[in-house]
Amino acid sequence: MRLTFYGGAGTIGGNKVHVELGGRGAFLDFGEPFDIDAMYCSEYVRPRAGRGLRDFLRLGMLPPLDCYRPDLCPADLLASELRAVRVDALFLSHAHSDHYGHVGFLRHDIPIVASPMTYAILRASSEIGRGGPPTELFDHTVRELKEDEPRVLVTPRTKGRQVHGREWVLTGRAIEDAPEWRKGGSCMVHEGGGELNDIEYRAYPVDHSVYGATAFALREGEGEWLVYSGDLRMHGANGGSTVMFADEARRLAPKALIIEGTRLGRPSSGVEMTEEMVRGNCLAAVEESEGLVIADFSANNFERLDTFIDIAHRTGRRMVVTHRDVAFLESVGRVDGNVRKDLLWVYRSLGRDDVEEVGRLGREGWQVADPDDIANAPDEHMLCLSFWDMPKLLDLDRRGGTYIYSNSMAYDLRRTDDLQKLMNWTRLLGFECRGLAVVDGTLGFEEGFHASGHLAPEDLWRVISTISPEVVVPVHCACPELFAELCPVPTVLPEKGRSIDLGSD
Numbered sequence: 001m002r003l004t005f006y007g008g009a010g011t012i013g014g015n016k017v018h019v020e021l022g023g024r025g026a027f028l029d030f031g032e033p034f035d036i037d038a039m040y041c042s043e044y045v046r047p048r049a050g051r052g053l054r055d056f057l058r059l060g061m062l063p064p065l066d067c068y069r070p071d072l073c074p075a076d077l078l079a080s081e082l083r084a085v086r087v088d089a090l091f092l093s094h095a096h097s098d099h100y101g102h103v104g105f106l107r108h109d110i111p112i113v114a115s116p117m118t119y120a121i122l123r124a125s126s127e128i129g130r131g132g133p134p135t136e137l138f139d140h141t142v143r144e145l146k147e148d149e150p151r152v153l154v155t156p157r158t159k160g161r162q163v164h165g166r167e168w169v170l171t172g173r174a175i176e177d178a179p180e181w182r183k184g185g186s187c188m189v190h191e192g193g194g195e196l197n198d199i200e201y202r203a204y205p206v207d208h209s210v211y212g213a214t215a216f217a218l219r220e221g222e223g224e225w226l227v228y229s230g231d232l233r234m235h236g237a238n239g240g241s242t243v244m245f246a247d248e249a250r251r252l253a254p255k256a257l258i259i260e261g262t263r264l265g266r267p268s269s270g271v272e273m274t275e276e277m278v279r280g281n282c283l284a285a286v287e288e289s290e291g292l293v294i295a296d297f298s299a300n301n302f303e304r305l306d307t308f309i310d311i312a313h314r315t316g317r318r319m320v321v322t323h324r325d326v327a328f329l330e331s332v333g334r335v336d337g338n339v340r341k342d343l344l345w346v347y348r349s350l351g352r353d354d355v356e357e358v359g360r361l362g363r364e365g366w367q368v369a370d371p372d373d374i375a376n377a378p379d380e381h382m383l384c385l386s387f388w389d390m391p392k393l394l395d396l397d398r399r400g401g402t403y404i405y406s407n408s409m410a411y412d413l414r415r416t417d418d419l420q421k422l423m424n425w426t427r428l429l430g431f432e433c434r435g436l437a438v439v440d441g442t443l444g445f446e447e448g449f450h451a452s453g454h455l456a457p458e459d460l461w462r463v464i465s466t467i468s469p470e471v472v473v474p475v476h477c478a479c480p481e482l483f484a485e486l487c488p489v490p491t492v493l494p495e496k497g498r499s500i501d502l503g504s505d
Helices: 034-040 054-059 116-128 239-250 275-288 302-314 323-336 352-363 371-376 387-395 413-429 457-467 480-486
Strands: 002-005 016-021 024-030 089-091 112-114 139-141 144-146 149-154 163-165 167-170 188-191 199-205 214-220 226-228 256-260 293-296 318-321 344-347 367-369 381-384 401-405 431-434 436-439 442-445 471-475 499-501
Touching: 002 471, 016 214, 016 226, 024 214, 089 199, 112 116, 116 167, 116 323, 199 239, 214 239, 239 457, 256 457, 275 302, 275 401, 302 318, 302 323, 302 381, 318 323, 323 344, 323 352, 344 352, 352 367, 371 381, 387 413, 401 413, 413 431, 413 436, 413 442, 431 436, 471 480
Parallel strands: 024 089, 089 112, 112 167, 167 188, 226 256, 256 471, 293 381, 293 401, 318 344, 318 381, 344 367, 401 431
Antiparallel strands: 002 016, 002 499, 016 024, 139 163, 144 149, 199 214, 214 226, 436 442
């Protein structure tokens, strides 16, 4: 068993772990590296699409391996620059971009194993998100070398262009294509049977801040088991699933456990904030509010969305979402069976594209809330918006209300700048802000309005002790030395790009 970490080892984000099991190889996640992105990129400074893999390789955002789509190799990218690696499958833990964000670079013949919910969320994301090779998760048009400049790649516009679809192997019931999924029609989707390309695997639902999160156990033949946690926690509504995962994984007597240590070393108030506590605090804030309420939380934190839907119902308000939210909710509903349509209204923003999309949803039976309706009865409405949606509030001819920031803290200077701008918007529009505040000129966070998506340190050691592997390897961990010092099981610290040999299977 050999492990090689290409991201997320001593930093937060960008999980890319290659596993060799006997004669087989697999990736555990293949995410976007937030640390490198923050160093070099901004909204308008990005790797160039026409250069395919090359910009990403030069920036260190991709490891120099030969497992990528050949159509993304410009003429000046030599095969000798890429190391050989065997990849029989990709095991995708959940739908956060630091775990899936670079999957689109991989060869289309590498099957992806994921939960039905992860598949559904990513199908919706592909409909409304930024396009390009990194996130071409379902199918893609084969690029070609530009005729007069082969160092540049172009997408052919002729009818005879090639489209390659990917194979998705779901850990539960397969999902048929839905009318709202207009892209990715060439992908192949089926339910897996626990074995793929001679790799035996087991999938375990776990609690995280996005529905569908999954931990995996892998082995080849009769070899020893490797367990990978992905991201997980115990303090959400589905915390019991994490406990069940640990109990089930223990029965495998695994050789190794790869587990996240995201919160290790972070300052703590001493009170573990749970989703139930967040619900209570947000409910109290809405009950105390006069006028319009804005609820701001992560776009794919559907547990938090369900919390605010319940709060809106309890307080007699209409919960209003954007048309982009609807794309996700329709996909999520195809998996969990929760038809949220009758509980929600869609905001008719007056942007040109928004008007067209909301008009279509209205014809499909969604309830629509016009800005004038909200302005005339602000006490009856709660809007699900974020910093990126602030211009939509300019359609309302009124000021005042409560802005509830129920989101994660800033993780880099660029994000801090966005939060400062958000505070400027709330002042302009006359909102009282909860969850986010400026105290003595310093931007800070009011506790109680957000719960982490990751294990608290005491829960981390509990999971490790329960599984009881021979060795633990931390990933997604900014304090690996502290992890090794405190971990109750022998620990091996990974280094980016270097292999860890854990012995023969």
